[in-house]
Amino acid sequence: MLVNKKKMASVAEAASGQTPVKGRSQWQDAMGRFKNNKASLVSVIVLSIMILISFLGPALSEWDHETIDWALTGNAAEMGAPSIENGHFFGTDDLGRDLYARVMQGTQISLMVGIIGTIVAVVVGVLYGAVAGYFGGRVDNFMMRFVDILMSIPYMFILIILFVMFGRSVYILFIGLGLFSWMDMARIVRGQTLSLKHKEFIEAAVAAGVSDFTIIIRHIVPNLLGIVVVYTSLMIPNLILLESFISFLGLGIQEPLTSWGALISEGAKTIQYGTLWQLAFPLAFFVTGLFCFFFIGDGLRDAFDPKER
């Protein structure tokens, strides 16, 4: 006998003890690659800490973001510097308001604007792009021509006009920013949909009599999620930048609420008096936050599309 029976038996025993190999989805693969990316992982941790601080931090301070410390008003340059004793950890602004509380509050607003604005933009962009790509032909032509027109307009000016006209509430800011940022997403999604719609599973769904709308929601959109996640993560920092830009001009968020852009603007106006902390703390949060978002976005892109490195 050429086959060693004893060995065979032990192999059979070992094999029967093993569970069948589990298939890995695209998501598990991507998450595995993402976890190997040090910069992205560190960014996730730093960002989580930042979010925690911005929501829990105000409890540590006796001051809130709108109360004026009258003892320091008008004297920010000499007495408003950061100190532990009087409870102003980051110092005060020119009016004597606590900068620590204001930075925490601004961080909350900026992150919220970035995330909610992005959700608005993603929902609009994905649906628009999927519909245009799925129906194709004249509908597609018309819809994408409209996107081209929107993209060639310097929408910042229209956006500012919108804010001025319809009041500058936070909600207008969320929705306005989202409604002016969905065009890129629509283009990407349309391109992907065009290549998806001739796949067999879509044909099968059509043959089974599924309605167009259900096909888009149930079959097209879930298959786009990888690329949508990547561009979503890159859109958040861009919306934060956009909001900061508008708030820097004094046309965005309104007092007593504040945001990174508004705080940087206030700090930048007073640098000649030597109150550098008024610029430094908001700027440090802004730069760190954006860095984290950009690194996470890059990490996700590499994770979902490893050949494009």
Place this chain on the structure above:
Amino acid sequence: MFSFIVRRTLSSIPTILILILISFALMRLAPGSPFSTERGLPPEVLANLEAKYGLNLPWYEQIYTYLRGIIFEFDFGPSFKYKDRSVNDILAQGFPVTLTYGIWSFVVAVAVGIPLGIAAAVKHNTKFDYAAVGFSIGAQVLPNFVMAPILVIIFTLWLNWLPGGGWNGGQWQYLIMPIIALSTSYMASIARITRSSMLEVLHSNFIRTAKAKGLPTSSIILRHALKPALLPVISYLGPAFVYMITGSVIIDIYFSTGGMGQFFVDAALNRDYSLLMGVTIVFGVMTILFNAIVDITYAWLDPKIRL
């Protein structure tokens, strides 16, 4: 090619009309009026004011008059807040300023960004490459409104080399900081795009052939690799131009250059509709025409585009 140029130029006309209609509609839909004050004007005065500016006419007549004024006489009407000045006056004063440093920033960004990207790609995975990549990542989080105060701290407050603002007829000392602040972030973007597309081109077959033939590196890069590598960069120039124009608002405000941005923000805060629309339309038309130029250049450079 010629018919493509004509078609592309003509196709920007409806875009311009849509831009004008959108901004006009926003103005008219808005609650409140430019003449509403804290105390409120007597109705007769308000009626007279509205008659003077043609606001009592039906909307289609207003827009007809407005469009006719712009197209045939290049007249944007009177400013609502600066009583003695027309929008044309204000545009003529602020526009040259913005255009001066705007064009310079654009030139600097392209002239530094593209060579930087090419050099980084050619010296792939060297210290120079890492430095260039580091710069382009870092500059992502340094938009113009962050660069401007940082530059002022360094060059005005600490070193005392440059004036912290003003224009002074566009002397070079007054130009440096606006140009650096405005160009840094998209110089980095241009460098990043050039680098990645150049890397892709350098790994393609025709470049390997050129190397195998024994061509010198400089001629491979300049004669063969440059043109295909620049295509993505050129398509980025359109958006870059939009960033530059919107960024100029920040520069005008922060450095008090007296350019268009200052007037735009004042107009936005004062609800000076005609001035707001004038600025929006002039900037919009510039952007749309620039996009047309970019498209035409792209079609001219890329043989794969069907004309």
